[in-house]
Amino acid sequence: MSKFWSPLVEKLTPYVPGEQPKMANLVKLNTNENPFGPSPKVIEAITAELGDNLRLYPDPEGEALKGTIAQYYSVEKEQIFLGNGSDEVLAHIFYGLFQHGEPVLYPDITYSFYPVYCGLYNIEGKTVPLTDSFEINPEDYRQPNGGIIFPNPNAPTGCYLALDKVEAIVAANPDRVVVVDEAYVDFGGESAIGLVGKYPNLLVCQTLSKARSLAGLRVGFAVGSAELIEALNRVKNSFNSYPLDRLALAGARAAFEDDDWFRATCEGVIGEREWVASRLEELGFEVLPSKANFIFARHPEHTGEALAKGLREQGVIVRHFNKPRISDFLRITTGTADQNKRLIECLEALV
Amino acid sequence: MSKFWSPLVEKLTPYVPGEQPKMANLVKLNTNENPFGPSPKVIEAITAELGDNLRLYPDPEGEALKGTIAQYYSVEKEQIFLGNGSDEVLAHIFYGLFQHGEPVLYPDITYSFYPVYCGLYNIEGKTVPLTDSFEINPEDYRQPNGGIIFPNPNAPTGCYLALDKVEAIVAANPDRVVVVDEAYVDFGGESAIGLVGKYPNLLVCQTLSKARSLAGLRVGFAVGSAELIEALNRVKNSFNSYPLDRLALAGARAAFEDDDWFRATCEGVIGEREWVASRLEELGFEVLPSKANFIFARHPEHTGEALAKGLREQGVIVRHFNKPRISDFLRITTGTADQNKRLIECLEALV
Numbered sequence: 001m002s003k004f005w006s007p008l009v010e011k012l013t014p015y016v017p018g019e020q021p022k023m024a025n026l027v028k029l030n031t032n033e034n035p036f037g038p039s040p041k042v043i044e045a046i047t048a049e050l051g052d053n054l055r056l057y058p059d060p061e062g063e064a065l066k067g068t069i070a071q072y073y074s075v076e077k078e079q080i081f082l083g084n085g086s087d088e089v090l091a092h093i094f095y096g097l098f099q100h101g102e103p104v105l106y107p108d109i110t111y112s113f114y115p116v117y118c119g120l121y122n123i124e125g126k127t128v129p130l131t132d133s134f135e136i137n138p139e140d141y142r143q144p145n146g147g148i149i150f151p152n153p154n155a156p157t158g159c160y161l162a163l164d165k166v167e168a169i170v171a172a173n174p175d176r177v178v179v180v181d182e183a184y185v186d187f188g189g190e191s192a193i194g195l196v197g198k199y200p201n202l203l204v205c206q207t208l209s210k211a212r213s214l215a216g217l218r219v220g221f222a223v224g225s226a227e228l229i230e231a232l233n234r235v236k237n238s239f240n241s242y243p244l245d246r247l248a249l250a251g252a253r254a255a256f257e258d259d260d261w262f263r264a265t266c267e268g269v270i271g272e273r274e275w276v277a278s279r280l281e282e283l284g285f286e287v288l289p290s291k292a293n294f295i296f297a298r299h300p301e302h303t304g305e306a307l308a309k310g311l312r313e314q315g316v317i318v319r320h321f322n323k324p325r326i327s328d329f330l331r332i333t334t335g336t337a338d339q340n341k342r343l344i345e346c347l348e349a350l351v
Numbered sequence: 352m353s354k355f356w357s358p359l360v361e362k363l364t365p366y367v368p369g370e371q372p373k374m375a376n377l378v379k380l381n382t383n384e385n386p387f388g389p390s391p392k393v394i395e396a397i398t399a400e401l402g403d404n405l406r407l408y409p410d411p412e413g414e415a416l417k418g419t420i421a422q423y424y425s426v427e428k429e430q431i432f433l434g435n436g437s438d439e440v441l442a443h444i445f446y447g448l449f450q451h452g453e454p455v456l457y458p459d460i461t462y463s464f465y466p467v468y469c470g471l472y473n474i475e476g477k478t479v480p481l482t483d484s485f486e487i488n489p490e491d492y493r494q495p496n497g498g499i500i501f502p503n504p505n506a507p508t509g510c511y512l513a514l515d516k517v518e519a520i521v522a523a524n525p526d527r528v529v530v531v532d533e534a535y536v537d538f539g540g541e542s543a544i545g546l547v548g549k550y551p552n553l554l555v556c557q558t559l560s561k562a563r564s565l566a567g568l569r570v571g572f573a574v575g576s577a578e579l580i581e582a583l584n585r586v587k588n589s590f591n592s593y594p595l596d597r598l599a600l601a602g603a604r605a606a607f608e609d610d611d612w613f614r615a616t617c618e619g620v621i622g623e624r625e626w627v628a629s630r631l632e633e634l635g636f637e638v639l640p641s642k643a644n645f646i647f648a649r650h651p652e653h654t655g656e657a658l659a660k661g662l663r664e665q666g667v668i669v670r671h672f673n674k675p676r677i678s679d680f681l682r683i684t685t686g687t688a689d690q691n692k693r694l695i696e697c698l699e700a701l702v
Contacts, residue, residue, distance in 0.1 A: 004528050004552060005582045006450035014588030017411055037403030046598070050397055052388030054567040054602070057560070060368055084435050087591045099357035120589040177355050201355060209408070216405040216597035231356045237365030238471040240438045246567035247397070247598050251405070 008122070015116040018319050027316040027342050029333040032155075032184075032294050034213040036268060038251070039261035042214070045254035046247045058246045060237075065244070068253045069221060073193045078226040081233065084243040086183060086207035086220030087113060089232070093149075093203065095121050096235040097177045097228065100146035107136060109326055111155045111181065130154075134288055134296075136161045138168040148173060151181040153189055156321060156331040158290030160189045167195055170202045177228060179203045184292035186211035186266050187273070193223050200225040210293055211266050212255040219244060219252040269293050273334040279344045283351050298328040299351055307350060314346040359473070366467045369670050378667040378693050380684040383506075383535075383645050385564040387619060389602070390612035393565070396605035397598045409597045411588075416595070419604045420572060424544045429577040432584065435594040437534060437558035437571030438464060440583070444500075444554065446472050447586040448528045448579065451497035458487060460677055462506045462532065481505075485639055485647075487512045489519040499524060502532040504540055507672060507682040509641030511540045518546055521553045528579060530554045535643035537562035537617050538624070544574050551576040561644055562617050563606040570595060570603040620644050624685040630695045634702050649679040650702055658701055665697040 001010040018031035066080040083089035094117040098104045103126035106114045118125035128140045134157045141148055148169060153160040170178045170192075180192045182204055193204050203224035209215035222232065236243065244252075255262070277287045277295055285297040298304060304327055308320035311330075319331040332343065352361040369382035417431040434440035445468040449455045454477035457465045469476035479491045485508045492499055499520060504511040521529045521543075531543045533555055544555050554575035560566035573583065587594065595603075606613070628638045628646055636648040649655060655678055659671035662681075670682040683694065 002578045002582065003526060004448055004579055006447050008450065009447050009582045009585050012585045012589045014585055015592055016588075017408070017592040020408060020410055031408055033408065034406045037406050042405070043401055046401055047398070050394055050401075054393070055385045055388050055564040057368070057371060057382055057384065057566040058569070059371055084594055085591060087593070091590045096357050096360050097355055099359065116589050120586070175354060213406040215408040215593075218409070218593055218596040227353045228355055231353065231360045234360050234363045234365055235471070237367075238363045238467050239442045240436060241366055241368045242438070242566075242569055243435055245569040245596070245599055248596055 011119065013116060013119055015113045019317070021317060025315060027335065027339045029335050029339065029343060030317045030319040032210060032292070032333045033215050034210060034265065034269065034293065035272070035334065035336040035339065036213055036265040038213040039255060039258035041258040041261070042251045042254045046251045049246050049250035053246060058242055058244060058249055060241045062244050062249055065249050065253050068256045072256050073223060075193065075196065075223055076226070079196065079223055079229055081222040081229045081236070082244055083220045083236070085209065085218040086181070086205050088243060089205055089220045089222050090181065091117055091120070092232050092235045092239070093179055093205070093222065094118065094123060096231040097203070098123055098147040100176070102144050102146035104147045104149065105141060105143070105145045106149050107154060109134065109154070109157060111151050114149060130157070134159055136165070138165045138172070141169045142172050145173065145176055147177045147179070149179040149181060151183060152192070153184045153290065153292040155184065155292065156294070156319070156326070156329075157288050157296045158184070158292040158294055159288055160291035163190050163192060166192050170195065170199045174201055177201050177203055179205060181205045183207045183210055187293045188270055188291035196224050200227055203228050208252055208255055212262060213265065214251060214255060217248045217251050219248050269334050272337060272340055276332065276334060276340050276343065280347070283344075283347055294331055294333045296329050296331050298330070302351055304328040304330055307347070310350040311343070311346050314349070316343055316346050362470065364467060364470055366464045370668070372668060376666060378686065378690045380686050380690065380694060381668045381670040383561060383643070383684045384566050385561060385616065385620065385644065386623070386685065386687040386690065387564055387616040389564040390606060390609035392609040392612070393602045393605045397602045400597050400601040404597060409593055409595060409600055411592045413595050413600055416600050416604050419607045423607050424574060426544065426547065426574055427577070430547065430574055430580055432573040432580045432587070433595055434571045434573075434587070436560065436569040437532070437556050439594060440556055440571045440573050441532065442468055442471070443583050443586045443590070444530055444556070444573065445469065445474060447582040448554070449474055449498040451527070453495050453497035455498045455500065456492060456494070456496045457500050458505060460485065460505070460508060462502050465500060481508070485510055487516070489516045489523070492520045493523050496524065496527055498528045498530070500530040500532060502534060503543070504535045504538075504641065504643040506535065506643065507645070507670070507677070507680070508639050508647045509535070509643040509645055510639055511642035514541050514543060514546075517543050521546065521550045525552055528552050528554055530556060532556045534558045534561055538644045539621055539642035547575050551578055554579050559603055559606055563613060564616065565602060565606060568599045568602050570599050620685050623688060623691055627683065627685060627691050627694065631698070634695075634698055645682055645684045647680050647682050649681070653702055655679040655681055658698070661701040662694070662697050665700070667694055667697050
């Protein structure tokens, strides 16, 4: 280790995002991007903001965007926290709300950034196994903890936890913050944002990278009681005053304002997802029930590694996690109709 | 304090950026923004990037932008770290390079975010007084430390430390990282980037918010030995994989590629700064020698508070720090020719 590094740097195990290959003509189904582009009104709004004004700092508090999101979800502006993608929001959550000397709970199969945050901030993490059918069981979250976090739908399984079960976890842990990471909720799930008024310990995190087709713009947010949001604001304002640039703020507002585009593209993704799921089942895959914009599936006669490799050789990139319990699964992003057909054709040649 | 907050949140003292008032027709000389807009080629490059591609994640490593900056400064790509504004870069520096159990040294009068980072990461900070003429004396940095950081030119004084004196500090502390925060260096100073090949403990931090007129886009970077950059990459990749969005990456590259615009606008700012300095001296102000895009000045017969208030009443906003040693100074951003004339007219009415 370098003598210049803080001692903790040596111990970090950074998150590894899905690769962003620079080859042309790839069918890229590995990072859960939306097959549809953002609303044309997003492009218009960014174009309108694009000019000499870039010499000026953005609003550090993003008041206009907070107002738009607050109105959209019928909450107060003071209940909204904005960040540079939901990953930054999650980092501030771990730092500002999870350091209580007891382990933070999350599923054994889940978003692999959670243990990375624990490592970054020296927080103990404790995995809670999913059931044999890869579901979250609320009863398993009745144990001492320093906070709870899980995605809903879960990643990379795509499995959705019904809202009454989410509420059961929140209600059973009134002294700890429960974070529901809803990156994929708009593809068929119901948001827990409607519960934040009832539970001061509930924090819901969302992103504009998935259902709102803006992975390239880096905007995430959290919704919760003003008490929780205040902690995040204190951390953010001790870290970086201006995490969202002028163009991101303008584009994000427009994305919320064009609800027709949002609903139509979400329905388009859901329709394609169901088509892919049916075809996969016809090919003999076991397909977990997904409410996300991806499918998690395994084949009884082929390893995940072999299938991922075989797809890659045909120019189709999916994600494969070489981890316990899920090493035979593929996580397949729902692409355009053409991409999905190509995926199925390539799999037909393999299974 | 809320029972939900991590204990450290209560102790945080967040940074307070200069206000961004929303009133029209203000002469806003309080946040050191560039009076000139960004290069038209920046706008073109962002426009070219603006479209359906926003549905896709940006390159998490920003390789293309790193390549452009590396070529510009004749260093290797592996010597560049990118961040969401230099404030984020600085935060990762404090976390990844300054935790050695000894105090981090910085001037008593300096960028007020440094002690905030110390508070965020529980690092002891130790202020080193500037001389009576508000200069950094390299001899004062020969003492045990866990790292050293100072802006050059310093903020809010604008005073520039000659490169041989910067080098003296770096050379005297071979076992500790010395960070030169060059947010304002392009307005008449010489960058220490030319020294990074010679000193593995030297890290130079810059921003595109000032001389490159892109405060609204949020791009900062650091240049140093690959050993130092690796620590920052580990921290960044444990925090947020994609801190720079597609539009920021594209715009930042174009800003470095249009060197004519950059040089012309820097010269324009320098010319205006010198004009303002002369007029202030004619009005009886003591003006510290500035190599930044702002001026730090006090009047022997008027308090800083009274002058800032008097200017504000006339629609001119400058920054006033109610702190020891500098409470009678005004920090005045160099504006457009019209803004600067208006500033001087308003001051003529006050002194």
